[in-house]
Amino acid sequence: MKAHAGEMQPSINNTDGEEHSRWRRMLTSSFTRRRMEKLRPAIQQITDDLIDQMLAGPNPIELNEALALPLPSLMICELLGVPYEDHEFFHRHAGVTNSVNKTPEEAAETIAELRRYISQLINAKMGEPAEDLLSDLGTRVKDAELTLDEASRLGLILLVAGHDTSANMITLGTALMLQNEEQLAVLREQSDDSKFVTNAVEELLRYLTLPHLLARRAVIDDIEFDGETIRAGEGVIVSLPAANWDAEAFPEPGKLDLTRTSSHHLAFGWGPHQCVGQQLARIELHVVFSTLFRRIPTLRLDADISELKFKEDSQAYGIYELPVAW
Numbered sequence: 001m002k003a004h005a006g007e008m009q010p011s012i013n014n015t016d017g018e019e020h021s022r023w024r025r026m027l028t029s030s031f032t033r034r035r036m037e038k039l040r041p042a043i044q045q046i047t048d049d050l051i052d053q054m055l056a057g058p059n060p061i062e063l064n065e066a067l068a069l070p071l072p073s074l075m076i077c078e079l080l081g082v083p084y085e086d087h088e089f090f091h092r093h094a095g096v097t098n099s100v101n102k103t104p105e106e107a108a109e110t111i112a113e114l115r116r117y118i119s120q121l122i123n124a125k126m127g128e129p130a131e132d133l134l135s136d137l138g139t140r141v142k143d144a145e146l147t148l149d150e151a152s153r154l155g156l157i158l159l160v161a162g163h164d165t166s167a168n169m170i171t172l173g174t175a176l177m178l179q180n181e182e183q184l185a186v187l188r189e190q191s192d193d194s195k196f197v198t199n200a201v202e203e204l205l206r207y208l209t210l211p212h213l214l215a216r217r218a219v220i221d222d223i224e225f226d227g228e229t230i231r232a233g234e235g236v237i238v239s240l241p242a243a244n245w246d247a248e249a250f251p252e253p254g255k256l257d258l259t260r261t262s263s264h265h266l267a268f269g270w271g272p273h274q275c276v277g278q279q280l281a282r283i284e285l286h287v288v289f290s291t292l293f294r295r296i297p298t299l300r301l302d303a304d305i306s307e308l309k310f311k312e313d314s315q316a317y318g319i320y321e322l323p324v325a326w
C-alpha cells in the first residue's frame with residue numbers, strides 16, 4: 001500500500017482541514033439521516049424480493065451473491081445513478097482496490113479504469129441530468145466548483161465504499177448469528193421491535209468491526225502517547241477492532257450481546273473523517289437482520305466455519321463465500 005500511496009490524488013479520504021471540508025460539504029446534504037430514511041421502503045422491497053428469489057431458487061445457495069452484495073449494490077447504484085447491469089465490472093474492481101496484496105501496477109490500472117468509467121457517466125449526466133448524485137456532481141463541474149477529474153474521484157470512493165462494506169457486514173453478521181443460537185433466538189423473537197434491532201445492529205458493528213485497516217494516519221507533529229513517542233512523518237494504523245474490544249468501554253467484549261448498549265463503538269471511525277454512508281449502512285443492516293431470519297427461520301450454514309475463507313487480505317474484513325441452506 002505504501003508503494004502506491006505516492007500516486008494517490010487528493011480526495012475526501014486523504015485530505016485535512018479546509019481542503020477536506022470542501023470535499024465533505026459536497027456530500028453531507030445527500031447522506032443525511034432523513035434522506036436515507038426515505039430509502040427504507042426501497043431497501044425493504046429489494047430485501048424481500050431477493051429473499052423471494054432465494055426461496056424460489058436452488059438450496060443451498062451462496063449468500064454474497066444471493067443477498068449480501070446485490071442489496072447494497074442496487075442501493076448505491078440508485079443513489080449515484082450508476083447502471084446496475086455493470087455490477088460485475090465494479091464488484092471485481094472494488095475487490096482489487098480493497099486488496100492489501102495488489103501490486104502498484106494493478107492499483108494504478110484498476111483506479112484508472114474505474115475513474116474512466118465514472119467520468120463517462122458524469123459526462124453523460126452533464127448533458128442529461130437525472131435525480132442522482134453523479135448528476136449533482138456534474139452540475140458542480142458545470143458551475144466550476146470542481147473539475148471532472150475531482151468529481152470522478154468522489155464518485156469512485158462512493159461506489160466502492162458504498163457496496164463492499166455493507167455487503168461484508170451482511171455476510172459476516174449472518175455467519176455470526178448462525179453460530180450463536182441463543183442470540184439468534186432473541187433476534188428472531190424481537191425482529192418486529194425496531195428499537196431492539198437498531199441496538200442489535202450497533203452490537204454487530206462493534207463485535208465485527210470490519211474496517212480493521214481503514215483508519216490510517218500520517219503523524220504531522222511528534223506526539224506522546226501512553227509512554228511512546230510517535231514521530232512526525234511516521235504512519236499509524238489506528239486499530240478500530242482493538243478500540244471496539246476494549247474491556248473498559250465494553251465489559252466482556254468478546255461476548256456477543258445484542259441487548260447491550262454499543263452505540264459508542266468506533267466501527268464508522270470518528271472525528272472529521274467519520275463514515276459518510278453510516279446512516280445508509282445502518283438502515284440496510286437493520287432491514288436485513290430484521291427480515292432474513294424471520295422469513296427463513298430454518299436458515300443454517302452449509303459449511304463448517306473452519307472451511308470458510310475470510311478476507312484476511314482485504315482492507316474490509318469479510319467472507320469470500322458463505323454457503324447457506326434452509
Ligand code: HEM
Nearest residue numbers: 012013161162165166211215267268269273275276277281
Ligand atoms: C457497514 C458499513 C460501513 C462501514 C463499517 C464503514 C466504515 C468506515 C470508516 C471506519 C471510515 C473512516 C475511515 C478513516 O477514518 O480513515 C469510513 C469513511 C467513509 N465511508 Fe464508510 N463504512 C461503511 C459504509 C459506507 C457506505 C454505505 C458509504 C457510502 C454510501 C461509505 C462511504 C464512506 C466515505 C465516502 C468515507 C470517507 C469519509 C471521509 O474521509 O471524510 N461508507 N467508513
